[in-house]
Amino acid sequence: METDLLIIGGGPAGLHAALTADRAGARVVVADESFSLGGQLRQQTQWLSNLPGQYGYGKKRGTWVNEQLINQVGASNVQVLKKHTMIGSYLNGNIGVSDGDKTFEIQSRKNIIAPGAQEEAKVFPGWTLPGVMTAGAAQILINREKVLPGKRAVMVGSNDFSLEVARQLNSCGITVEAIVEEKNQIICSDGELVKTLENVPVYTNSTIEIVTGAGEVEHVVIQTPDGLKEVNVDLVCIANGFSPILEPFEIMNCHFVYQKELGGWLAAYNIHLQTTNPSCYIAGNAAGITDFGSILLTGEIAALSALEAMGFISSAEGTEQKSRCWRELANLESEKVLQARTEMLADYHQKHELDLPDYFMKIKGGKMYG
Template sequence: METDLLIIGGGPAGLSAAYEPARHGLKVTIVDESLRLGGQLNQQSQVLDLPSGFAKQTGMKLSQFLQDRLLNYDVDLLTKCTMIGTYKDGRIGVTNGNTTFPIQSQKTIITTGAAEDSISFPGWTLPGVMTIGAAQILLNREKVLPGKKAIVLGTNNLAFEITKQLNESGVEVIAIIEQESTVDVDADNIAYLKQANIPIYVNSSITRARGPGEVEMVLINNNGTEVAFDVDLVCIAGGLFPILEPFQVLGCELIYLSELGGWLPKYDTNFETSIPNTYVAGNAAGITAMKAIMLTGDLAGISILDSLENYNSDYVKKRKESLWTELAKAEQPEVWSARLSLIKEFELERKYVTSNR
């Protein structure tokens, strides 16, 4: 196969990245390992805060909208396909499980997103212990209640949002467990927890989950005091980290920044990595909120146009400036600062290497 732009990952960042190049006449191919495009949007029933030009809507509705707006353009959608390697001539190797085939592209954007981190404790492999994201998939995509009584281990805004969904769907959330002494989440979520009478145990940790074949009881250490909960569901909210396999296969330079979720590829202001013509966007470029995920996708897509000839340079320049301005407002200060630091350091490194050749 030959294409102008190959996008690895069909979630919100990949679908956003495809729009401007496709709208301006490029042939775009999107590869995603799932049966459906949209990624995590497909199980997000909450209303999302989105970039300018988008009405507030659920992730499920947004997934369909992002796909529908590509229908009139030259976009190939390869679902149930996975990138597994590269050929010596630079082509990307993709498999559908039965056949492996090469794709030749001028440009590549990798938007593989993030994976959930876990927290281990004695009994954490029992049925009934799962990540908070897995609980959301069961609840919203599979339409199955993951349990009757639950506790949530870990705190962040996503975990609180899913806690709300669980509670309103009939799962009784008994408590939230946090090992730190403070909880850093927005006021609306805190207000909801108080109204729903869901306590937060700070300075606490799970010491053991018990049950003969599945979770029936969880013991926690709360400031040195043991507390027992009769529950059949434990949702672990251990945070997210960027998925790196495609970048490692390609040989991209990596950097560790805890503010952006851990290890991730280095990239410049165009979101181009250390491998020429290979770009990154979304959570793979640093863990962030949905608005910023889409904006980084837009920036990578518009940067593709900026790198090619015969495109409206004035439009591209103004569009990039507006996207960067909006991204600066959308991100948490520590995330924004870490992103700028990454870009500045990488561009200085590249400039030094170029000048000393």
């Protein structure tokens, strides 16, 4: 198979990148390992704010945005390969994909790799018992699969995502019996969200002592400052944060950097979202764990860079469009993440002796560089 742009990962970043490239006239192939497009957006029923302007201002449900993206891709010339996993690269730089049956290579001029993020596990005695799962898994079950993962749950972790999932579990009729947080207070920054769960006991400075049950979760012991607290539940959800997925970048020999605020290790990239492998661009949560608007915008920047490099758009237009995207991203993204991203970019450019473009230096009135 041969194409201009190959995109690995058909989540929001990959699909938004695909649409950007398709509109400029590039031939685009999107390969995704799942049976349907949308990635983790498929089960985000919550209202998303911080959407880029083109999605209309105001709040939209994640599942609604997902439908829009999939419909637009369906109406475009983008070629979609569902149930195709990137499994390697060839000496000539081509990427190998497999549907489990047939394996073939895709020859592309540029690649955008947008595999997303993975949920971090948390280990305690009993963590492998059926009924212990990530918060993301529980969310997939209720919203995508329409299946209840249990009746009574304990949520481990109190970040924005864990409380959002706890709220959604609750609205499906699952009783959240406890929220367990090892820090000394709730991490979630959304006061309204915290308020929707005000009837749920929150145990801070607490950890899971043990989960037991005959073949599946039946009983949880929580270590709290006031001693052991025992609850009978059949579901334990782990929300221990996300980290970028690395394997496809390893396959493509990309260099990695560590940035705690971006989720840990990730493939290093420059202002054009280009990794140390010049044919590979990065987008979405793989480029640092962030909010939904920034996921879309990194996809757009990566696509614009690839289009510019292939000659589908002029350098002037690329600069103008990317300048707009970065300005928008700087307004949407949380300060901590933006600062970490900026630092990583500045380090990259310094290390590789590349100038940062003027428009980037001027974002936020130049305040990004303190």
